[in-house]
Amino acid sequence: MQFDQLYQEIILEHYKRPHGRGLREPFGGEAHHVNPTCGDEVTIRVAVAGDKLADVSYEGMGCSISQASASVLHDLLATLPVDEAFKVHDAFVELMQGRGQVEPDEELLGDGVAFSGVARYPARVKCALLPWMAFKDAAVRAGVTVGPEVKA
Amino acid sequence: MTSLAIPSTFDVAALRADFPILGREVNGHPLVYLDSANTSQKPRQVLDVMRAHHERHNGNVSRSVHTLGTEATLAYEGAREKVAAFVNAPAASEVVFGKNSTEAINLLAYAFSNASATPGSDPRFRLGPGDEVVISEMEHHSNIVPWQLLCERTGATLRWFAVTDEGRLDESELDTLVNERTKLVSIVHMSNILGTINDPARIVARAHEVGALVLLDGSQSVPHFPVDVQALGVDFIAFTGHKMLGPTGIGVLWGRAELLEAMPPVLGGGSMIETVTMEKSTFAPAPARFEAGTPPIVEAVGLGAAIDYLTDIGMAAVQAHEQEITAYALEALASVPTLRIFGPGVPEGRGGTISFALEGIHPHDVGQVLDDEGVEVRVGHHCARPVCVRYGVPATTRASFYVYTTTEEVDALVRGLERVRKVFG
Numbered sequence: 245m246q247f248d249q250l251y252q253e254i255i256l257e258h259y260k261r262p263h264g265r266g267l268r269e270p271f272g273g274e275a276h277h278v279n280p281t282c283g284d285e286v287t288i289r290v291a292v293a294g295d296k297l298a299d300v301s302y303e304g305m306g307c308s309i310s311q312a313s314a315s316v317l318h319d320l321l322a323t324l325p326v327d328e329a330f331k332v333h334d335a336f337v338e339l340m341q342g343r344g345q346v347e348p349d350e351e352l353l354g355d356g357v358a359f360s361g362v363a364r365y366p367a368r369v370k371c372a373l374l375p376w377m378a379f380k381d382a383a384v385r386a387g388v389t390v391g392p393e394v395k396a
Numbered sequence: 397m398t399s400l401a402i403p404s405t406f407d408v409a410a411l412r413a414d415f416p417i418l419g420r421e422v423n424g425h426p427l428v429y430l431d432s433a434n435t436s437q438k439p440r441q442v443l444d445v446m447r448a449h450h451e452r453h454n455g456n457v458s459r460s461v462h463t464l465g466t467e468a469t470l471a472y473e474g475a476r477e478k479v480a481a482f483v484n485a486p487a488a489s490e491v492v493f494g495k496n497s498t499e500a501i502n503l504l505a506y507a508f509s510n511a512s513a514t515p516g517s518d519p520r521f522r523l524g525p526g527d528e529v530v531i532s533e534m535e536h537h538s539n540i541v542p543w544q545l546l547c548e549r550t551g552a553t554l555r556w557f558a559v560t561d562e563g564r565l566d567e568s569e570l571d572t573l574v575n576e577r578t579k580l581v582s583i584v585h586m587s588n589i590l591g592t593i594n595d596p597a598r599i600v601a602r603a604h605e606v607g608a609l610v611l612l613d614g615s616q617s618v619p620h621f622p623v624d625v626q627a628l629g630v631d632f633i634a635f636t637g638h639k640m641l642g643p644t645g646i647g648v649l650w651g652r653a654e655l656l657e658a659m660p661p662v663l664g665g666g667s668m669i670e671t672v673t674m675e676k677s678t679f680a681p682a683p684a685r686f687e688a689g690t691p692p693i694v695e696a697v698g699l700g701a702a703i704d705y706l707t708d709i710g711m712a713a714v715q716a717h718e719q720e721i722t723a724y725a726l727e728a729l730a731s732v733p734t735l736r737i738f739g740p741g742v743p744e745g746r747g748g749t750i751s752f753a754l755e756g757i758h759p760h761d762v763g764q765v766l767d768d769e770g771v772e773v774r775v776g777h778h779c780a781r782p783v784c785v786r787y788g789v790p791a792t793t794r795a796s797f798y799v800y801t802t803t804e805e806v807d808a809l810v811r812g813l814e815r816v817r818k819v820f821g
Contacts, residue, residue: 251819282759282776282777282790283791
């Protein structure tokens, strides 16, 4: 049933017990994004060390989808090499914009695959993407440039 | 508000049969539509009239000598007369059609703006530094943003009434807020988020005492209870067709004739002129002056049909029915653990729009689970973000009722909320 795919256990788990929540120092760039239709908010900080991410910290308030998405983002990206982080970012965005037609790569997306069902609810895709869009802005502000092979 | 004494005099079950959409299912459940403050559903009578207009009478209005054009003009102007009668306006020419309430409010704001930029224009519409516009904290964004923009353009100052903890308009500062610097007071008749019904009598009296004009945002009141613009004593009222069983794309600015005559045009174009030369134009009297271009003809006709439908039921009966549903819903919702209602907790002085929060559960998630049960509510800030800020929440869940709402639907809402608490508890 579609509804159970939307609220998978993994999503509810991340929502109730978020990983890596809280804004931390030091950081190279920060971005605050809001969803103007519902008032959801997330702030993301990105810390970079060389060509690796040193930390991705966040704070936010909003629905289970947006907040669980931030928790999963932290799990997936916090210490990845920059180019790999953007690969994961792009794969997640592609999954969310795929209207349920994109087969997710579990190896790349980990718990992120739990969001496959969200892609079938157009009204909720924005919720899932909120932290990822904020991450992208924060990364740019931290001086991280997107590799040439990555679609912006 | 009074009139609780008038009993509901119509058969809701029979009336529901007029609304084809109420027969559909959503996610395997009978549709429970609790989002009428957002947009109302449309009875077959409205849909039929609009279809018949397109099939039989379609022509452009106010410019054709041919039969179809004449029929279309009669239908369009007939709708204007129905609107005028519905709000007890002294004349149909005081009814200006536009796209929606937002456009109606913006029309007035831009009339102020244009007057302010035009030497010799009517001083009541001229704004500049030192002048003040007064709104309230419980306004819809459509009655906030146009005035912010107007004040930015003219250098005038925007001020506002606060809202009490109980969700009532705080009029304690009335005499200082509305003063000799005030040029316009624009407040909502019934809040789209709190459900509060404001009695504008004291504000109107004070505004007129200091020479200010008053606009009442009737988007949530005109559809739900009798509104008499003469009894209210306001200068302008804005409302929209799609919240009162009519189609989208048609709204109304009613204004006192003498004021509409004093207002400069806003949109320029066809139909709003008297004569045009290459150098200069003169303008038609109201309402044509404010209706440049081909108007939303069939939408106006549809609104006229909606007014016929509501008038047949009787607005006092509509109000009595909604009061019953609201009283029932307030009691039923109070039985849901951790549920907090924003706005008046009693049916007196409020309409059938109830915002609430379940502790620790985001409205988006509430709305999603309810939708899975076929229960359609609105979630978010309801275009009234300052109200959410006032009560310290990012968003609320809102159930809103209308003439077709039943107590069984309120029960379905309460059952749905139990499931929400199970999923996220």
